[in-house]
Amino acid sequence: MKPLPHDLYRADQVRELDRLAIEAFGIPGITLMRRAGAAAFDVLRQRWPQVRRVAVCCGVGNNGGDGYVVAALAHAAGLAVELLQVGDAARLGGAARSAAEAALAAGITPTRFEPAALRRADVVVDALLGTGLSGEVAGEWRAAIDAINGAGRPVLAIDLPSGLDADSGALRGDAVHAAATITFIGVKQGLLTGAGPQYCGELRFDGLGLPAEIYGRVPVAARRLEWDRFRGDLSPRRRDAHKGDFGHLLVVGGDTGMAGAVRLAAEAAARVGAGLVSVATRTAHAATIAAARPELMCHGVASWRELTPLLRRASVVAIGPGLGQGAWGRAMLGCVLDARQPLVVDADALNLLAEEPARRDDWVLTPHPGEAGRLLGQGADEVQRNRFIAAAELRASYGGVVVLKGAGTVVLAGDGMPAICSGGNPGMAAGGMGDVLTGIIAGLIAQGFSLRDGAAAGVCLHSAAADEAAADGERGLLASDLFPRLRPLANP
Numbered sequence: 056m057k058p059l060p061h062d063l064y065r066a067d068q069v070r071e072l073d074r075l076a077i078e079a080f081g082i083p084g085i086t087l088m089r090r091a092g093a094a095a096f097d098v099l100r101q102r103w104p105q106v107r108r109v110a111v112c113c114g115v116g117n118n119g120g121d122g123y124v125v126a127a128l129a130h131a132a133g134l135a136v137e138l139l140q141v142g143d144a145a146r147l148g149g150a151a152r153s154a155a156e157a158a159l160a161a162g163i164t165p166t167r168f169e170p171a172a173l174r175r176a177d178v179v180v181d182a183l184l185g186t187g188l189s190g191e192v193a194g195e196w197r198a199a200i201d202a203i204n205g206a207g208r209p210v211l212a213i214d215l216p217s218g219l220d221a222d223s224g225a226l227r228g229d230a231v232h233a234a235a236t237i238t239f240i241g242v243k244q245g246l247l248t249g250a251g252p253q254y255c256g257e258l259r260f261d262g263l264g265l266p267a268e269i270y271g272r273v274p275v276a277a278r279r280l281e282w283d284r285f286r287g288d289l290s291p292r293r294r295d296a297h298k299g300d301f302g303h304l305l306v307v308g309g310d311t312g313m314a315g316a317v318r319l320a321a322e323a324a325a326r327v328g329a330g331l332v333s334v335a336t337r338t339a340h341a342a343t344i345a346a347a348r349p350e351l352m353c354h355g356v357a358s359w360r361e362l363t364p365l366l367r368r369a370s371v372v373a374i375g376p377g378l379g380q381g382a383w384g385r386a387m388l389g390c391v392l393d394a395r396q397p398l399v400v401d402a403d404a405l406n407l408l409a410e411e412p413a414r415r416d417d418w419v420l421t422p423h424p425g426e427a428g429r430l431l432g433q434g435a436d437e438v439q440r441n442r443f444i445a446a447a448e449l450r451a452s453y454g455g456v457v458v459l460k461g462a463g464t465v466v467l468a469g470d471g472m473p474a475i476c477s478g479g480n481p482g483m484a485a486g487g488m489g490d491v492l493t494g495i496i497a498g499l500i501a502q503g504f505s506l507r508d509g510a511a512a513g514v515c516l517h518s519a520a521a522d523e524a525a526a527d528g529e530r531g532l533l534a535s536d537l538f539p540r541l542r543p544l545a546n547p
Contacts, residue, residue, distance in 0.1 A: 059260050061284075062270070063277040063475065064241035066186040066221040072240050075269050084150035087263050088117065091239050092124020092154070094261035095180070095213050098237045099125070100132075102257070103178050103209065108135040110176035110208075112168065112199060114183040114217075115142040120151025121213045122182025123158040130163050137176065139168040141183055141199045168199050173206035181210050181231045184217035186243070191228040192218045204232050212236040215243055216254045222276075223441040224249025224463065232256075239263050241270075244277045247475045248442050248463025277443070277473040280466065282519035285512040286547040288504070289328075301330030302501025305369035306376065306494065307362065307387050308402070309336035309344075313377030316402070316490045318344045319534055320376040321351050323494030326541040327516065329501040335365050337383070357383075359390035366394045373497035375404030376490040397506060399497040401489060405430060408453070416469070418455040419496055419510045423489065427459055443473050456510045458496070460489065464514050468507035476511075478518030480532075482525045487534030492517045495541070519544055 064072070076082045099106065111126040113119035119142075126138045138158065144165060147155050155165075166172070173179055183199060184192070192200060200218050203210060210233040215221050218230030224245035236255035238246060240263055245251050247258075293300075304324050309317030317336050321344075325332045331352065334344060338355025345353040356362045366372065374391045378384040380403050388407050391398065398418040400408065405422050409429040424435040427445055430453065431438070438445040442459055446467040449457045459465040462481075466474045496513030504512060520540035525532055 057260060059258065059279060059477065060242055061279045062241065062275040063244040063247065063279055064273070065276045066243060068273050068276060069186065069241040069243065071273050072265065072269055075272055076240075076265050080266055080269065082265075085153045088120050088150045088154050089124055090263040091121045091213070091261070092128060094239070094263070095121060095125050095211065095237050096128040098235060098259050099129070099178060099180070099211050102211070102235050106134065106177045108137075108176045109178055109180060110137045110139055110173050111180040112139045112141060112183055112203065113165070114185075114187070115144065115146040115151075116185065116187040117149075117151050118182050118185030118187055118214055118217075119147065120154040121185075122180060123151070123154040125180055125182065125213070126163050127154075127158040127161045130158075130161055136163060137172045138163050138165045139172055140165040141168045141195055168195070168202075170202035170206065173202060173208060176208055179203055179206060179208045179210045181212040181217050181233060183231070185214040186221045188218065188220065188227055193228065197228060200229050200231050204229075209234040212255060214238050215246055219245060219251060219254050221245045223443065224251035225440045226250050226254075230254045235259065237261060240265060242279070244443070244473075244475065247279060247477050248461070248465060249439055252462045277475055280474045280476045280511055280515050281478060282515040282544065285508075285515055288508070288512065289545055289547060298330035301328055302370045302503070303331040303333065303368060304329045304497050304501045305333045305335060305365055305372045306497070307335045307372065307374040307391055308376040308378040309334070309340050310377055310379030310381060310384055311337055311339070313379060314340035314344060316377030316487065318348065318351070319487045319490040320373055320494035320497070322348055322538065323491040323541065324373070324498030324501065325350055326538050327495050327498040327545045329498035332498075333365060333369065335362055335387070356387070359386045362387060362390045366391070366396070369396055371399070371497050371501045372396050373399040373401070373493050375401035376493055378403040378407075380406055397500060399493055399500065401493040402426075412452065414452065414454040416454045417506065419458060419500070419506050420449065420453055420455060421458040421460060421489065421493055421496065422449070423460045446473060456506045458510050458514060460492070464518075466507075466511045466514055468510070470507070474511055476514045476518055478515060478522055480522055480525045480529050482529030482532030483518070483521045485532060485534060488521070491534045491537055516541065516544055
């Protein structure tokens with residue numbers, strides 16, 4: 056399987072790349088469509104080699120034309136094909152009409168979409184809407200999507216699952232739940248975040264042979280992040296290195312009953328190589344944390360006055376894990392916000408920040424959708440409707456680097472270029488995972504990473520460790536299960 060490109064695009068940008076290929080480089084539209092259909096059929100045969108019966112669901116745009124090509128290739132390969140048309144086939148034009156005519160000439164007779172036909176197939180091909188989606192899916196389109204999802208058959212989506220917004224990764228009412236998706240020309244950014252990873256399944260890409268020069272004419276919308284991109288930034292240490300070379304991180308948190316959160320963050324920072332890690336927590340927790348992990352320098356602090364001297368010795372501060380929203384947590388946050396060190400701000404520190412907003416350029420904010428919503432004065436659902444817009448609004452309001460957590464974590468810094476982590480798994484939906492991420496990011500910044508690179512590398516290292524740990528199963532994955540994986544990953 057070809058690796059996914061790192062450059063990501065919006066739907067309108069991919070359409071512009073397609074237009075340039077046709078008009079500026081003289082590649083006929085039908086040629087691109089045949090290449091797309093052939094690439095999709097290759098995935099079909101690779102993913103389901105025993106397939107004998109295929110139902111191809113076609114719309115009335117170019118996505119439907121791709122489906123007609125797939126149907127013709129499947130027919131030529133000796134598979135039983137049912138081509139199910141949604142919408143008026145008379146609306147097919149250009150290359151799509153040519154593809155439909157070729158399928159008819161090959162002996163394929165389209166029939167009106169019928170849910171019962173889906174259950175006769177081994178695999179269903181979704182070629183309904185692609186990037187041609189406009190507004191919420193409704194009427195016969197919604198009925199077709201519901202029928203595909205209810206048929207109990209694996210689905211191959213062409214370009215993107217019908218009903219998924221290519222730009223935001225949000226559902227437009229509902230979307231086809233695919234087992235695999237093959238996307239063309241440029242990877243659409245919405246496939247990698249929000250609902251995209253859940254609905255597209257295994258993601259494949261084919262550039263359809265477009266010349267490299269074309270891509271230089273259209274700016275990218277976002278970048279895909281993966282851990283391999285950052286391995287070279289963690290080079291072997293000098294033989295004469297000492298702990299002071301790798302920063303002193305202070306982690307502030309752990310109100311009554313929440314000692315585990317601050318310990319997870321602090322230990323994660325130590326595991327990725329921070330030179331010194333101090334913890335400022337409730338006095339009742341300090342001895343317990345130190346006994347469990349003696350490498351951490353634990354301090355019981357009852358007031359901001361006791362925190363101040365600890366801040367003076369730190370090069371980076373992380374605040375939020377287990378901080379609480381009571382008087383103690385508020386006092387700790389108030390003191391930290393007066394400090395001059397770079398900050399990593401998470402959890403309850405974000406909830407408190409939502410009540411009294413502040414802005415600075417030397418911090419990393421790591422909200423999940425609920426926390427992001429509180430920071431923006433909206434609901435988590437609204438954040439999820441367009442995670443790119445939410446990240447941009449957070450950065451505009453609060454500054455610094457924003458790490459909007461969730462499936463397809465979005466990292467946005469001052470350069471305005473969103474980056475999406477394509478790693479991670481559902482096992483990470485467990486308590487303490489965010490605390491570990493806070494520690495990883497802060498630990499990398501303590502070692503000299505910039506805020507942007509520390510945030511991006513931290514997100515990728517976190518997800519890579521979680522993916523390795525999930526080899527034993529996603530359900531039951533614990534945040535602390537990442538610790539044995541972090542050290543080898545941080546020493547490539």
